[in-house]
Amino acid sequence: MPESIWNHCITSLQSELSPEQFNTWIRPLQLDSQALANEISLLAPNQFIKSWVSDKFMSRIVELVAEAGATRETKVVLGVAANSLARHRRVIPEPDFKPMAVAPVVSNHSAPTSSDMVRADRDVDVEGGLKHQHRLNTQFTFQRFVEGKSNQLGLAAARQIAENPGGAYNPLFIYGGVGLGKTHLMHAVGNALIEKNPNAKVLYLHSERFVADMVKALQLNAINDFKRYYRSLDALLIDDIQFFAGKERSQEEFFHTFNALLEGGQQIILTCDRYPREIDGLEERLKSRFGWGLTVAVEPPELETRVAILMKKATQQHVDLPHDAAFFIAQRIRSNVRELEGALKRVIANANFTGRPIDVELVRESLKDLLALQDKQVSIDNIQRVVAEYYKIKVSDLHSKRRSRSVARPRQVAMSLAKELTNHSLPEIGEAFGGRDHTTVLHACRKIKSLQEESADIREDTKNLHRLLTT
Numbered sequence: 001m002p003e004s005i006w007n008h009c010i011t012s013l014q015s016e017l018s019p020e021q022f023n024t025w026i027r028p029l030q031l032d033s034q035a036l037a038n039e040i041s042l043l044a045p046n047q048f049i050k051s052w053v054s055d056k057f058m059s060r061i062v063e064l065v066a067e068a069g070a071t072r073e074t075k076v077v078l079g080v081a082a083n084s085l086a087r088h089r090r091v092i093p094e095p096d097f098k099p100m101a102v103a104p105v106v107s108n109h110s111a112p113t114s115s116d117m118v119r120a121d122r123d124v125d126v127e128g129g130l131k132h133q134h135r136l137n138t139q140f141t142f143q144r145f146v147e148g149k150s151n152q153l154g155l156a157a158a159r160q161i162a163e164n165p166g167g168a169y170n171p172l173f174i175y176g177g178v179g180l181g182k183t184h185l186m187h188a189v190g191n192a193l194i195e196k197n198p199n200a201k202v203l204y205l206h207s208e209r210f211v212a213d214m215v216k217a218l219q220l221n222a223i224n225d226f227k228r229y230y231r232s233l234d235a236l237l238i239d240d241i242q243f244f245a246g247k248e249r250s251q252e253e254f255f256h257t258f259n260a261l262l263e264g265g266q267q268i269i270l271t272c273d274r275y276p277r278e279i280d281g282l283e284e285r286l287k288s289r290f291g292w293g294l295t296v297a298v299e300p301p302e303l304e305t306r307v308a309i310l311m312k313k314a315t316q317q318h319v320d321l322p323h324d325a326a327f328f329i330a331q332r333i334r335s336n337v338r339e340l341e342g343a344l345k346r347v348i349a350n351a352n353f354t355g356r357p358i359d360v361e362l363v364r365e366s367l368k369d370l371l372a373l374q375d376k377q378v379s380i381d382n383i384q385r386v387v388a389e390y391y392k393i394k395v396s397d398l399h400s401k402r403r404s405r406s407v408a409r410p411r412q413v414a415m416s417l418a419k420e421l422t423n424h425s426l427p428e429i430g431e432a433f434g435g436r437d438h439t440t441v442l443h444a445c446r447k448i449k450s451l452q453e454e455s456a457d458i459r460e461d462t463k464n465l466h467r468l469l470t471t
């Protein structure tokens with residue numbers, strides 16, 4: 001009985017929430033088999049998820065439980081699974097591979113001397129962590145980060161980690177498109193950790209830098225120093241880990257570092273442009289390990305958040321930005337926060353240059369080129385119209401649930417064109433095609449890509465459509 005009630009809740013919540021929300025908060029909940037009669041007892045894997053669910057979703061869960069036919073006396077209780085900590089403390093198995101041979105050092109010296117080691121340290125930037133704080137951008141703080149629905153989960157998780165590093169949300173994996181605040185959030189945690197403890201060893205680096213440092217350490221025979229340094233950190237923040245894809249030796253080294261830090265209770269934060277499972281060329285064991293802590297998505301900000309970000313950035317620069325001017329910019333620049341910032345910079349520069357106050361007119365003038373370019377940009381509506389016309393079907397067929405090949409294939413073509421030619425995110429595209437899930441859009445993009453290789457017809461169709469839409 002509790003199972004069927006809870007299944008009803010899950011099904012409803014899955015259709016009501018975004019996939020990220022559902023996967024982060026609802027999917028980890030388990031029904032407690034030890035519950036009392038008349039009780040739906042749910043167990044969260046940790047305190048963080050428990051309190052978030054309790055704040056944001058509990059009232060809806062209670063409604064759904066009633067809707068599923070539970071008696072009036074049925075209580076819904078939420079706890080934390082007893083073994084939740086054990087999960088994070090489990091013994092990490094020894095790596096299941098043999099260390100690769102290290103390339104011999106190309107050097108005039110027969111063996112590295114102690115001065116080589118110092119130089120090596122400096123070269124690979126591992127010397128006593130002297131630079132570990134310099135790499136943090138002090139502007140990227142929590143105070144300067146604007147909260148919105150699109151980044152709420154990431155921000156809450158980052159705040160928790162700043163309070164309690166190395167706790168249950170280790171590693172924190174933040175993923176999402178470009179310019180959406182992933183790096184900012186990661187630095188905000190680092191800055192907060194250093195504010196609390198100025199001696200904390202916090203290292204931020206881009207994954208390419210990790211790879212380059214490791215290669216140098218190998219060349220200089222300083223890999224042990226490299227290892228020692230990384231393992232001595234209190235927190236390791238690595239940006240854009242999609243660059244590890246295909247780099248086997250780096251993945252191997254990172255795997256060791258990752259395990260050592262996790263076991264030592266040191267905090268790891270990673271960012272990526274996509275969900276861990278979707279990184280091609282990344283070893284399975286890394287993918288699965290990335291999911292051990294908390295995985296959160298940041299999404300493109302919605303209009304209100306874009307306005308709030310602009311207002312905050314203007315205030316920080318002591319610039320008077322009227323609300324209607326901010327609104328105008330936010331309405332036009334929708335792709336990401338970095339572009340929003342760039343637009344604001346242009347407006348401010350123009351205001352300084354001409355000595356005029358900022359208003360909608362000045363914004364329009366300052367962003368003339370950008371807006372003209374945007375007007376030329378293809379919209380999803382446009383894609384749907386052109387694709388429907390091309391395949392002689394109705395636009396409504398593209399929104400419908402019909403699965404016949406004559407409709408499903410054009411729909412997939414239209415989705416993949418929307419991904420390619422617009423700035424819309426996968427969930428936004430899914431929404432525009434009759435409220436479909438973002439994974440459906442992803443599947444469509446992959447399908448069309450592989451069909452383009454196999455079928456001359458599809459190649460021809462997509463080429464024609466491309467031309468119709470862009471010229």
Ligand SMILES: Nc1ncnc2c1ncn2[C@@H]1O[C@H](COP(=O)(O)OP(=O)(O)OP(=O)(O)O)[C@@H](O)[C@H]1O
Binds near residue numbers: 178181
């Ligand atoms: N919610 C926000 N509030 C204030 N500023 C933000 C917010 N989100 C992003 N920004 C700003 O937008 C710019 C881009 O953000 P950031 O570099 O963190 O993006 P990113 O997601 O890491 O992108 P990339 O994948 O390209 O590295 C930064 O200047 C950052 O301060």
